[in-house]
Amino acid sequence: MNPVEHLQQVLHHDIPLTADMQMQVLSWEAHALRLRLPLEPNVNHKNTMFGGSLYCGAVLVGWGWLYLSLRDAGIEDGHIVIQEGQISYPQAVRGAGIAHCEMPEAAVWQRFITTYQRRGRARITLQTRISNEGSDEDAVRFSGQYVLHR
Numbered sequence: 001m002n003p004v005e006h007l008q009q010v011l012h013h014d015i016p017l018t019a020d021m022q023m024q025v026l027s028w029e030a031h032a033l034r035l036r037l038p039l040e041p042n043v044n045h046k047n048t049m050f051g052g053s054l055y056c057g058a059v060l061v062g063w064g065w066l067y068l069s070l071r072d073a074g075i076e077d078g079h080i081v082i083q084e085g086q087i088s089y090p091q092a093v094r095g096a097g098i099a100h101c102e103m104p105e106a107a108v109w110q111r112f113i114t115t116y117q118r119r120g121r122a123r124i125t126l127q128t129r130i131s132n133e134g135s136d137e138d139a140v141r142f143s144g145q146y147v148l149h150r
Helices: 003-014 051-072 106-119
Strands: 024-029 032-037 079-088 097-102 121-132 138-149
Touching (some): 003 051, 032 051, 051 097, 051 121
Antiparallel strands (some): 032 097, 097 121
16 A cells, blocks of 8 residues: 555544544655545634634644655554644645645754664654645744654
């Protein structure tokens, strides 16, 4: 099974809210993950995307990025949790939202892996964002600290 299909199954099975949100894994290419959140199941009273859904999308694209990156690195014995997050909403999402997460600097990633292998616990901060579908402008910016532990 390819990584996109695998992550889609993991999200819908292990985090059932993602199925209710109709979250879709779009792509996993060059260590970058993209998820799609449709407006209809995530709409608010202003006919824009609900802030809670946007927060979930921003957190989960980071979680998914870390899950797939660890899997690619051959590490499948840990549990990923979000420890802390900060979000800003510079624009409304008026249709579907596309959540993005890209690889941090190589030195940061390597330090995270090394720390986990030595101590069985490591933290990494990931920057994620959400744009309106069809735009590359940030509608949401998120910085999250994720913890991996055995």
